[in-house]
Amino acid sequence: MKHNFRGLICPGLLSLLCITAFGSLFWGAASLSSGDVLDALRALVTGGEASNPNLYNLVVMVRLPRVCLCVLGGAVLSVVGILMQTLTGNPLAEPYVLGVSSGASAGAAGAIVFRWFAFLPVGRVVFSAFVGSFVAIALVVALQGRSTSPLRLVLTGMGVSAFFQAATTLIIYSSNNEAQARSAQYWLTGSFSGSNWADARVTLGALVLLLLLCRLLEKELDLLLLGQDAAAQSGMNVRAMQLVMILLSALAVSVVVSVSGLVGFVGLIIPHIMRRVVGTSHRPLVVSSALAGGCFLNLADTIARTAFAPQEMPIGVMTAFIGAPVFILMIRRIYHEDRG
Amino acid sequence: MKIEVDALSFSVGKKRILNGVSARFEGRRLFGVIGPNGSGKTTLLRHLYRQYPANGHIRIDGVPVEQISRRQYARRVAVMMQLQTFAESELRVSEVVRTGRYPYKKVMLPYDRADEAIIDEVLRETDLWALRDRRVCTLSGGELQRVMIARCLVQQPEVILLDEPTNHLDIQYRVELMLRLRRFDGMAILTLHDLNLAARYCDILLLMKEGVILAGGAPREILTTAWIERAFGVHIDIIETDSEIYIGI
Numbered sequence: 001m002k003h004n005f006r007g008l009i010c011p012g013l014l015s016l017l018c019i020t021a022f023g024s025l026f027w028g029a030a031s032l033s034s035g036d037v038l039d040a041l042r043a044l045v046t047g048g049e050a051s052n053p054n055l056y057n058l059v060v061m062v063r064l065p066r067v068c069l070c071v072l073g074g075a076v077l078s079v080v081g082i083l084m085q086t087l088t089g090n091p092l093a094e095p096y097v098l099g100v101s102s103g104a105s106a107g108a109a110g111a112i113v114f115r116w117f118a119f120l121p122v123g124r125v126v127f128s129a130f131v132g133s134f135v136a137i138a139l140v141v142a143l144q145g146r147s148t149s150p151l152r153l154v155l156t157g158m159g160v161s162a163f164f165q166a167a168t169t170l171i172i173y174s175s176n177n178e179a180q181a182r183s184a185q186y187w188l189t190g191s192f193s194g195s196n197w198a199d200a201r202v203t204l205g206a207l208v209l210l211l212l213l214c215r216l217l218e219k220e221l222d223l224l225l226l227g228q229d230a231a232a233q234s235g236m237n238v239r240a241m242q243l244v245m246i247l248l249s250a251l252a253v254s255v256v257v258s259v260s261g262l263v264g265f266v267g268l269i270i271p272h273i274m275r276r277v278v279g280t281s282h283r284p285l286v287v288s289s290a291l292a293g294g295c296f297l298n299l300a301d302t303i304a305r306t307a308f309a310p311q312e313m314p315i316g317v318m319t320a321f322i323g324a325p326v327f328i329l330m331i332r333r334i335y336h337e338d339r340g
Numbered sequence: 341m342k343i344e345v346d347a348l349s350f351s352v353g354k355k356r357i358l359n360g361v362s363a364r365f366e367g368r369r370l371f372g373v374i375g376p377n378g379s380g381k382t383t384l385l386r387h388l389y390r391q392y393p394a395n396g397h398i399r400i401d402g403v404p405v406e407q408i409s410r411r412q413y414a415r416r417v418a419v420m421m422q423l424q425t426f427a428e429s430e431l432r433v434s435e436v437v438r439t440g441r442y443p444y445k446k447v448m449l450p451y452d453r454a455d456e457a458i459i460d461e462v463l464r465e466t467d468l469w470a471l472r473d474r475r476v477c478t479l480s481g482g483e484l485q486r487v488m489i490a491r492c493l494v495q496q497p498e499v500i501l502l503d504e505p506t507n508h509l510d511i512q513y514r515v516e517l518m519l520r521l522r523r524f525d526g527m528a529i530l531t532l533h534d535l536n537l538a539a540r541y542c543d544i545l546l547l548m549k550e551g552v553i554l555a556g557g558a559p560r561e562i563l564t565t566a567w568i569e570r571a572f573g574v575h576i577d578i579i580e581t582d583s584e585i586y587i588g589i
Contacts, residue, residue: 018457083381098366223439225431226421233389233419234495279475280430 009278013291020295021067026304028063028309029284042047046240066195066297073256074266074297075290078274079210081267082282082289086224087141087245091272092330095253096264097154100137104250104257105188106167107132112183126202134162136236137246137253139277146228150334189260190316191263199259206255211290213248216280217241225280241252255271265318265323267291272326341364341400341416341498341527343388348397349551350383357383359551360423370521371529372538374562375548376572381531384548385503387586388529389419402513406431414443418497420488420505436473436481437463454588466520482513489520496528502530506537539563539585559585 026037032055039057041066043050050056077095084093084100095101111128168188173196175181187239190314216222219242223231233237256263270293271285278284300318343365350358358380365371373381387394390405398405405413418440436480438587463469471479474492476487485505492500499572502523506514514534518541521528531540538545538559547554549571555562563585568576577588 056406084548137371217440219445219450222431222435222448223442226436226439229391230412230419230421231437232391233421235409235414236442237410275430279432281433330580 004213006278006284010284010288010291013288013295015170017071017158017291017295017298020302021071021298024067024298025059025063027255027302030058032058045089060095061196063126065197066301068191068200069195069203069211069259069299070192070301071294072200072207073260073263073268074293074295076203076207076210076252076256076291076293077266077297078270078289079207079267079286080249080256081287082265083210083214083221083245083249084272085271086138086221086282087249088144088153089204089224090150090153090226091334092150092154092268092327093157094268095133095249096262097161097268097327098140098157099135099159099164099251100133100140100249101257101262101264102134102161102164102168103136104129104254105262106164106171107254107256109168109171113171113177113180114277121288126258127256129258130250132164133253133257134246134250136164137250141242141246148227150331188262189200190263190315190319191312192259192260192312193305193312195259202255203259206252207290210248213244214282214286215263217244218286261316263297263319265319265327266297268330269319269323272286274328343499343527343529344399344402345384345387346397346399348387348394349386350380351393351468356551358387360557361548363546363553363556364579365454365527365529367527368525369543370518370528370541371527371544371546372542373531373546373548374535374538378550379548379571380551381548382503385501385531386530389417389501399521411443414495414497417499417501418491418492418495420500420502422488423549431476432472433468433474433476434459434463436476436487437468437472437490437494440491442559443495448581457493458496462490462493466493481509482516485509485513485517486520489517493524497526499527499529500524502528504531504533506532506534508543535563535568535587563587572574 026032026034036052036055037059039052040050040056042048044060061287081094083092084095087093107116107128107130110132111125116128117124139160140153140156144153165188171252172181220236223234223236224241230236231241254260270289274285274289274292278288297315297319299333300322301315304315304318343359345363346436348358351358361384373384375381377588387390387398389412394405396404397519400403400408401417421461437453438455440458441451441459444455445451463472464538466489468486468490468519469528471483479487505517509517514537515585518537521530522541544556545559546556546561554571560580563578565576568574568578568587579586579588
């Protein structure tokens with residue numbers, strides 16, 4: 001019975017994801033009738049003419065890429081959360097909590113304001129964000145060493161995060177171009193407004209790479225759950241594996257941050273819930289978390305863009321409102337267990 | 341299988357932990373390393389499981405351990421560890437045991453049918469079959485101990501190393517563990533606090549003090565009033581019968 005239930009989780013989540021993603025196309029600041037949306041989608045699928053080109057543009061070039069990007073971004077953030085939790089041996093690890101997202105946003109802001117890596121023909125912002133997030137995560141892992149203390153990890157992350165947020169603010173204020181400053185400001189809050197298909201494609205690439213490597217390395221990831229010493233005693237090259245995980249996490253975080261800015265706590269909440277449902281083994285955990293994360297972030301974004309319409313709320317605010325209490329509850333639980 | 345330790349010394353800062361330790365471990369025997377706290381028991385064991393570099397002082401069948409890859413080494417020497425980090429408590433019994441097959445697999449290749457067959461066999465042998473889908477956080481101390489032994493057994497090693505395996509275990513689990521180790525078809529080396537367990541189940545005892553091995557031999561030769569007094573600095577009565585030795589504490 002229990003086994004059947006576990007087998008139904010991924011199909012169930014996939015259905016939920018499809019339904020919510022489809023449903024969220026119908027909500028937005030501009031009120032569209034469901035007929036308008038369906039008409040635009042029909043035109044997209046059949047390649048025919050839409051009856052109203054403006055509505056077609058709104059649905060296919062604005063709402064649809066945004067929904068896709070939210071789903072993909074949520075999936076990437078959830079899987080990165082799992083990777084970082086396995087890497088540090090700590091359930092509180094998460095790109096935002098550990099300052100990795102802040103590192104990426106500092107890099108992205110630097111690329112925009114100071115034209116860092118101007119020699120690159122394409123992907124300057126993503127690359128700069130990648131360098132920033134790599135420095136941040138490498139710093140956290142190095143400072144944590146072999147300690148498994150959750151408190152130490154979170155405090156280290158706080159320090160790293162504070163540093164990179166200050167760096168981002170400094171970069172923004174040192175810009176004398178107001179438009180540039182406003183666009184860089186966006187790395188600090190997080191929003192999916194202005195999503196386009198190019199962003200969705202890059203994020204899809206990151207997600208595919210992430211899922212593929214998690215699948216290939218699931219044996220290694222599962223072994224790391226027993227701790228670095230056990231992994232080394234079983235013959236794993238722990239340093240090399242850590243480097244792969246750091247590079248992969250940094251890459252994925254930099255992609256998400258450069259398309260959406262700082263969106264926190266998704267990688268904390270989703271794996272935490274899914275671990276209770278499907279267990280800790282990486283194969284079911286990664287797949288179900290990717291689906292649930294996509295669902296969650298898209299719903300959060302739908303609320304963010306409709307609750308105070310036509311004003312839009314930054315999505316980071318939404319995720320923090322849900323994520324921060326979960327984070328505090330998790331800390332409480334860890335310290336209760338320590339005492340008991 | 342023969343493990344030779346030759347003039348092994350080790351310091352942390354200015355403190356000498358091991359001071360020229362030499363020992364031979366050979367055959368299908370249960371070796372117990374005993375001695376007071378800080379005598380270097382655990383440090384010696386950690387050298388055997390390569391947590392510290394051995395710098396040519398430890399050889400396995402004549403080959404310095406540094407010349408053996410970690411993966412190859414893990415196929416011959418298994419370490420029974422205690423569960424410690426956050427996530428494994430949510431892992432299932434079979435998932436923890438499965439990781440013991442890791443040394444036999446290439447990177448990126450999954451465990452296959454042959455692995456699963458070995459895992460199933462060991463799960464049955466260790467009475468864990470009925471528990472295989474349970475999360476390890478729901479197990480009792482004794483069951484958990486059995487899981488960690490099963491993980492060592494699927495590794496199909498020639499040697500199992502155990503550091504204070506009986507700590508925090510109730511008496512029935514201590515006995516169960518020692519009996520299981522006696523049934524293991526290979527060598528086991530463990531550090532122990534409980535001298536009565538050492539007397540009853542070990543074939544060879546090494547008595548350590550201040551980073552050197554004071555004496556080595558059968559329990560009857562080592563667990564004498566004189567040796568215990570030299571190592572631990574206390575006088576203890578030892579009751580000997582034809583088949584058993586009891587340490588009166």
